[in-house]
Amino acid sequence: MDDVQQDRLATLRSIPLFASCPPDDLAGIAASLESVHAAGGETIFREGDPGDVMYIIAAGKVRIVASGRAQETVAELGPGDFFGEMALITGLPRSAGAVAVTDARLWRLEKGRFDAMIRAYPPLSIEMGRVLSGRVRRMGRLTRVGRDLAGRTAIVTGASKGIGVEIAKALAAEGCNLVLTARSAGKLDEVRREVEAMGVRVLVVPTDVGNRADLQSLVVRAMTEFGAIDVLVNNAGQLLTLAYQKVHPHEMDEMVRVNLTGPMFLSWLVLPGMLERGAGHVVNIASVAGKYGPPYNEIYAATKAGLMGFSQSFRASYRDAGVSASVVCPGFVKSGMYARTQRAGLKAPRALGTTTADAVAAAVVRAVKEDVAEIMVSPGLVRMLMALPTLLPGVAEWGRRRLGTDDLYRKAAEIKAQRRAEAAG
Numbered sequence: 042m043d044d045v046q047q048d049r050l051a052t053l054r055s056i057p058l059f060a061s062c063p064p065d066d067l068a069g070i071a072a073s074l075e076s077v078h079a080a081g082g083e084t085i086f087r088e089g090d091p092g093d094v095m096y097i098i099a100a101g102k103v104r105i106v107a108s109g110r111a112q113e114t115v116a117e118l119g120p121g122d123f124f125g126e127m128a129l130i131t132g133l134p135r136s137a138g139a140v141a142v143t144d145a146r147l148w149r150l151e152k153g154r155f156d157a158m159i160r161a162y163p164p165l166s167i168e169m170g171r172v173l174s175g176r177v178r179r180m181g182r183l184t185r186v187g188r189d190l191a192g193r194t195a196i197v198t199g200a201s202k203g204i205g206v207e208i209a210k211a212l213a214a215e216g217c218n219l220v221l222t223a224r225s226a227g228k229l230d231e232v233r234r235e236v237e238a239m240g241v242r243v244l245v246v247p248t249d250v251g252n253r254a255d256l257q258s259l260v261v262r263a264m265t266e267f268g269a270i271d272v273l274v275n276n277a278g279q280l281l282t283l284a285y286q287k288v289h290p291h292e293m294d295e296m297v298r299v300n301l302t303g304p305m306f307l308s309w310l311v312l313p314g315m316l317e318r319g320a321g322h323v324v325n326i327a328s329v330a331g332k333y334g335p336p337y338n339e340i341y342a343a344t345k346a347g348l349m350g351f352s353q354s355f356r357a358s359y360r361d362a363g364v365s366a367s368v369v370c371p372g373f374v375k376s377g378m379y380a381r382t383q384r385a386g387l388k389a390p391r392a393l394g395t396t397t398a399d400a401v402a403a404a405v406v407r408a409v410k411e412d413v414a415e416i417m418v419s420p421g422l423v424r425m426l427m428a429l430p431t432l433l434p435g436v437a438e439w440g441r442r443r444l445g446t447d448d449l450y451r452k453a454a455e456i457k458a459q460r461r462a463e464a465a466g
């Protein structure tokens with residue numbers, strides 16, 4: 042290894058941002074850095090320039106200057122800081138310029154290499170979020186999440202259809218900027234147009250919640266676009282009502298990834314930034330099925346029960362540090378996945394009643410504003426029945442059969458099995 046390469050490697054090793062990269066990979070990144078000098082007063086890039094490289098400061102000082110009046114200084118950066126990253130991720134032209142304050146020695150990293158790094162090392166995206174949040178905090182822009190959501194930023198997963206769309210609208214009505222995610226890019230764009238008309242800023246990031254690399258990119262894009270994430274709503278979910286012995290192992294894996302480990306990983310990614318600012322709230326959309334597992338829904342019930350336990354523990358751990366969590370448990374909602382069951386001719390027992398996506402969305406907003414641990418969104422009888430499995434388990438089972446819920450799920454499982462057999466020919 043020659044002296045220049047040694048020097049680059051030493052610079053990278055001294056930067057916390059790269060501490061997580063394995064030594065071999067770090068050597069690869071170091072080899073792809075290009076050394077650049079900027080004289081004091083020299084413009085490194087201007088607002089509107091394409092975002093095709095990232096810079097790491099090896100020595101000297103750089104000022105980030107924002108658009109608009111009188112070239113306002115957004116941040117002054119020194120050795121170990123990086124800049125130019127936002128435009129790299131968003132693909133948009135740069136929204137601020139960079140000027141060397143003193144003579145500066147910089148390392149340039151190309152966009153392709155940067156993208157690969159972000160996808161490859163989860164801690165890298167976290168560290169990047171932490172650094173960016175720290176900058177925002179130093180600029181004094183943020184305080185604890187509370188009653189006023191105006192100007193905050195929320196990620197909503199599963200925002201392409203069903204309940205997620207109403208959650209996005211309810212948060213927008215509070216003045217919250219939004220990062221909308223799901224797999225269906227086209228549908229997300231439709232929701233974006235609707236929500237933007239409410240006067241908030243919206244970023245759409247098509248994401249598979251079951252894919253960790255996608256989630257890492259999502260968080261970095263959100264952080265770089267908005268500077269910080271105040272609220273995360275883990276709403277995306279999948280339902281499979283089917284006799285358990287007919288479930289494929291890959292379906293088990295996928296549902297656990299989307300309904301449970303995806304939300305847990307996404308919370309893990311946003312947590313360091315929230316702790317850095319002492320402000321943040323995670324809302325997990327579980328289900329009454331997580332409180333009392335219905336028949337033919339083994340995986341769904343297990344993931345939703347897991348999500349409830351995760352929320353309770355997360356809340357207990359971080360609330361004193363200004364970061365909280367809530368779990369919202371809807372019953373039968375008139376839209377979304379239950380509505381599709383209805384289209385197959387199945388109806389929830391009258392006595393249990395239904396609720397609306399609007400009511401779930403209102404519960405999400407209340408959970409954040411009033412910091413409520415758990416909200417069950419369902420008519421009163423369901424809420425009462427949900428106390429029975431703990432107090433009187435035998436009565437709970439008897440009641441569920443009498444009310445006809447077991448029959449509803451059995452029929453739904455039969456329909457699913459029949460459709461699957463027809464599809465298989």
Ligand SMILES: NC(=O)c1ccc[n+]([C@@H]2O[C@H](COP(=O)([O-])OP(=O)(O)OC[C@H]3O[C@@H](n4cnc5c(N)ncnc54)[C@H](OP(=O)(O)O)[C@@H]3O)[C@@H](O)[C@H]2O)c1
Binds near residue numbers: 223248276328370
């Ligand atoms: N509807 C109800 O009666 C009810 C009751 C209790 C709880 N819930 C819960 O409420 C939440 C929303 O349900 P919903 O009724 O609105 O369901 P839905 O209409 O089926 O919508 C589910 C959302 O999750 C997204 N999604 C699914 N798999 C994904 C993946 N791998 N990656 C990213 N996004 C994914 C979907 O978008 P793409 O397909 O575009 O990816 C969609 O936006 C779920 O967590 C559900 O368990 C619903």
